[in-house]
Amino acid sequence: MAAGTTYERIATYTVSGSSTNEIQFASIPSYYTDLVIVANLGSTNGYPSARFNSDTGSNYSVTNLSGDGTGTTADRGTNRAVADISYETTTDTTGVKTNFICHIMDYSNTTTYKTMLSRVNTASQSTGMTVSLWRSTAAISNIKLYSSAGNGANLYILTAGSTFTLYGIASA
């Protein structure tokens, strides 16, 4: 980390071609306090979701709120295989219309489970927010991001031009 930097970009990934269905941030340094992911994406289908440290077990859960212009939806998922960023289908097949910002709180502490707050929008469909829990006390050193079918089944192709940026925030 550069001296004096509090909010720092760690890495950016831009999708090219037509075969990418997974983005991975590996070897995430532990010296920040929180992580923030900012993404702008499209996909052939699916729900934005994440996995931490490649944990494919049923160790995630989520509480969701979304609105699509006609009503609101509240959902809960328990013992999930992914950390849902949205519990609604929010990716769009006709462009790069979904954006999300995820806040991963105290990601490197080894005492508590990990909490992620997310805000997600798809311009043509809905807006929403989620809180996700990963039941692990491990420090997060690896994040995979997908557009997947429910509960992580089937990873869909991400649209070329989709961008994913990981930031670290350090505290005093």
Place this chain on the structure above:
Amino acid sequence: MTVLSLNTKQKYGSLLAGNSFYDPYAYKSIATVSVGSGGSSSVEFTSIPSTYTHLQVRGFHKNSAGAGSEYVAVAQFNGDTAANYSYHYLRSNGTAASSGAGASQNYVLAGYQNSSATSQMGFGGFVLDILDYTNTNKYKTVRSIAGADVNGSGIIDFYSGTWRSTSAITSIKFYYVASNFVQYSRFALYGIRSA
């Protein structure tokens, strides 16, 4: 030649006066409070400098009341305990959406938390933005995204709030109305500068 200090926004007549270091960063850590083994009834940031445009507090917290207890961490400014605050919220409990409001309150809402019998679980997160906090011509507006999930219950919230005061904010106090923060709760205050 007039020189504008990038740190203090003060103008000096010389490159040598008052510009002892170069500080180009727009998002700065001001202070962090980590709750120790005895817990704490409140967390307070004092002597907040006026050199930023906005403030952000990032919280990770849990109450001491035990499994199933739900609390919202609330915030007061400049030690004002009177009914000079108001708020609105939008909420999902996983099965239904709801909204509500509070007028003439003693605090604004900052962060929901839902305890668990599992010591590692139940910490809630929030990101609270306090806008134009030094402006002495308007009341202060805040917003927060907050939530906690414990694999079977949980809440995701969005809050807005107002403090009806034109005073610049110099201190912020966080607390639960009827519980304490447990060990490993953490509150980090950041300042955001504009050009």
